[in-house]
Amino acid sequence: MKVDYKRALLLVSTIAFLASSEQLLAFSTGPAVRRTGSAIFNELSCTACHRDNAVNSGSGTLALTGVPSSYVLGQAYNLTVSIRQTGQSRWGFQLAARVRASVTQAGTLQLGSDGFTQLRADPTAVQFIEHTSAGTRQGTADDPVTFNFTWTAPTTNVGEVVFSVAANAANNNSANTGDFIYTQETISRPPDAPSVTATPSQTALIVPFAVESNAYRTNLGLTNLTSTAATVTVQFIDQSGGVVASKQYTSPPNGLFQVGGVIRDLMESQTTPNRQGYLLLETTQAIGAFSTPIDNTRLDAAVLQGTRGKAARLIVPTSTSIGLFRTGLIVINDGNVPNTVEIRFRDNGGTQRATRSITLAPYGFLQTEDVPGFLGLSDTFGPIEVRSTNTTPVNLIAVSRVFAPVTTANGTGTASAFFSEEVAP
Numbered sequence: 001m002k003v004d005y006k007r008a009l010l011l012v013s014t015i016a017f018l019a020s021s022e023q024l025l026a027f028s029t030g031p032a033v034r035r036t037g038s039a040i041f042n043e044l045s046c047t048a049c050h051r052d053n054a055v056n057s058g059s060g061t062l063a064l065t066g067v068p069s070s071y072v073l074g075q076a077y078n079l080t081v082s083i084r085q086t087g088q089s090r091w092g093f094q095l096a097a098r099v100r101a102s103v104t105q106a107g108t109l110q111l112g113s114d115g116f117t118q119l120r121a122d123p124t125a126v127q128f129i130e131h132t133s134a135g136t137r138q139g140t141a142d143d144p145v146t147f148n149f150t151w152t153a154p155t156t157n158v159g160e161v162v163f164s165v166a167a168n169a170a171n172n173n174s175a176n177t178g179d180f181i182y183t184q185e186t187i188s189r190p191p192d193a194p195s196v197t198a199t200p201s202q203t204a205l206i207v208p209f210a211v212e213s214n215a216y217r218t219n220l221g222l223t224n225l226t227s228t229a230a231t232v233t234v235q236f237i238d239q240s241g242g243v244v245a246s247k248q249y250t251s252p253p254n255g256l257f258q259v260g261g262v263i264r265d266l267m268e269s270q271t272t273p274n275r276q277g278y279l280l281l282e283t284t285q286a287i288g289a290f291s292t293p294i295d296n297t298r299l300d301a302a303v304l305q306g307t308r309g310k311a312a313r314l315i316v317p318t319s320t321s322i323g324l325f326r327t328g329l330i331v332i333n334d335g336n337v338p339n340t341v342e343i344r345f346r347d348n349g350g351t352q353r354a355t356r357s358i359t360l361a362p363y364g365f366l367q368t369e370d371v372p373g374f375l376g377l378s379d380t381f382g383p384i385e386v387r388s389t390n391t392t393p394v395n396l397i398a399v400s401r402v403f404a405p406v407t408t409a410n411g412t413g414t415a416s417a418f419f420s421e422e423v424a425p
């Protein structure tokens with residue numbers, strides 16, 4: 001038998017080319033997910049392939065309209081992406097709506113009825129809405145070209161929602177050349193968005209986590225380390241560094257003052273607030289502070305101590321997602337500028353398995369209940385590195401929470417432990 005080496009070689013090299021390049025992933029029929037060019041979530045844009053022009057360098061415009069400055073729970077909004085650029089004649093886009101604090105899907109996106117849009121999902125179930133082949137409107141001049149669809153706000157307060165959009169004003173040559181890419185990000189604030197942002201003094205303490213929901217409540221302890229009464233101003237901070245609520249407590253000389261259900265107390269709420277965030281403490285005397293998030297079903301209490309950002313590169317000692325175990329991660333930006341943070345998972349043998357980065361607002365935070373899932377992994381066991389990649393690195397606080405469900409006579413609750421960061425040498 002005669003072997004056609006040339007054909008075999010061509011086939012092999014074609015497969016190698018397809019496997020090694022981005023080319024396989026996206027065409028005018030709609031690009032691969034995670035190409036919105038998000039600065040907040042450090043995402044690639046269409047320029048990963050449409051490389052001829054730098055992003056946002058063209059003479060055209062991209063507009064996203066209909067995003068409410070602050071959303072109403074469960075409300076539907078009609079959104080429009082409009083692209084313009086004189087001389088161009090084919091069009092495309094991709095958009096995602098994500099919760100800033102957790103990088104998860106925010107609300108739901110629904111297609112327009114014109115057949116110009118389609119939905120894709122990434123491995124973490126984030127929706128990406130983008131053009132269809134018909135949606136590229138081949139040969140249509142800029143008038144502008146629009147994509148219309150609906151976003152329904154979440155039914156619970158998820159904090160800030162980030163809309164990230166990338167668009168292509170293309171030249172209709174059916175290739176990834178001569179096209180202009182634009183990106184934009186718009187933030188919709190929660191219904192009760194705080195107007196004041198955190199400005200901690202150097203001596204303020206941060207208690208990295210507090211939660212109040214049907215499943216959990218949190219107590220706050222303020223231990224006075226001196227023989228003079230301490231006046232402590234406690235602020236509850238959201239993922240954007242906003243001050244949600246603030247109140248003063250007094251811890252007696254050499255004493256201890258404990259606030260039960262601290263978020264509810266701070267918010268002076270009659271009902272369970274269903275909120276989580278961190279606590280910022282300004283105090284007139286030296287104090288020790290701790291929070292105890294308590295599982296309401298099992299009365300299992302974990303402990304977190306007051307701290308401050310000590311370094312810009314930290315190692316969270318452990319995380320796991322084996323069996324019933326899950327691991328959450330909280331990363332707080334202890335700085336008054338946006339902080340781009342790389343999160344790197346290494347297995348217990350020290351081999352890097354995944355990294356992902358996100359930009360935190362000044363004194364804002366990232367909070368994920370499944371850090372391996374956030375990194376696209378499962379069945380993991382190992383430490384997590386958290387590092388500021390700003391030109392001038394900014395200090396961080398990082399804590400992991402390892403937890404597992406436990407069923408008792410009262411129902412199923414969780415058992416959990418928090419692991420505070422170590423400063424990497």
Ligand code: HEC
Nearest residue numbers: 022027028031046049091092093094170171172173174175
């Ligand atoms: C993985 C590489 C890749 C990425 C990423 C990518 N594209 Fe493309 N795109 C291509 C290729 C290759 C073509 C040409 C083949 C075709 O038309 O299907 C193309 C063609 C197009 C065309 C038609 C261009 C023309 O001039 O005819 C549009 C519109 C388009 N892409 C939009 C987008 C948008 C919007 C994004 C980002 C959200 C994007 N693409 C991201 C590879 C990519």
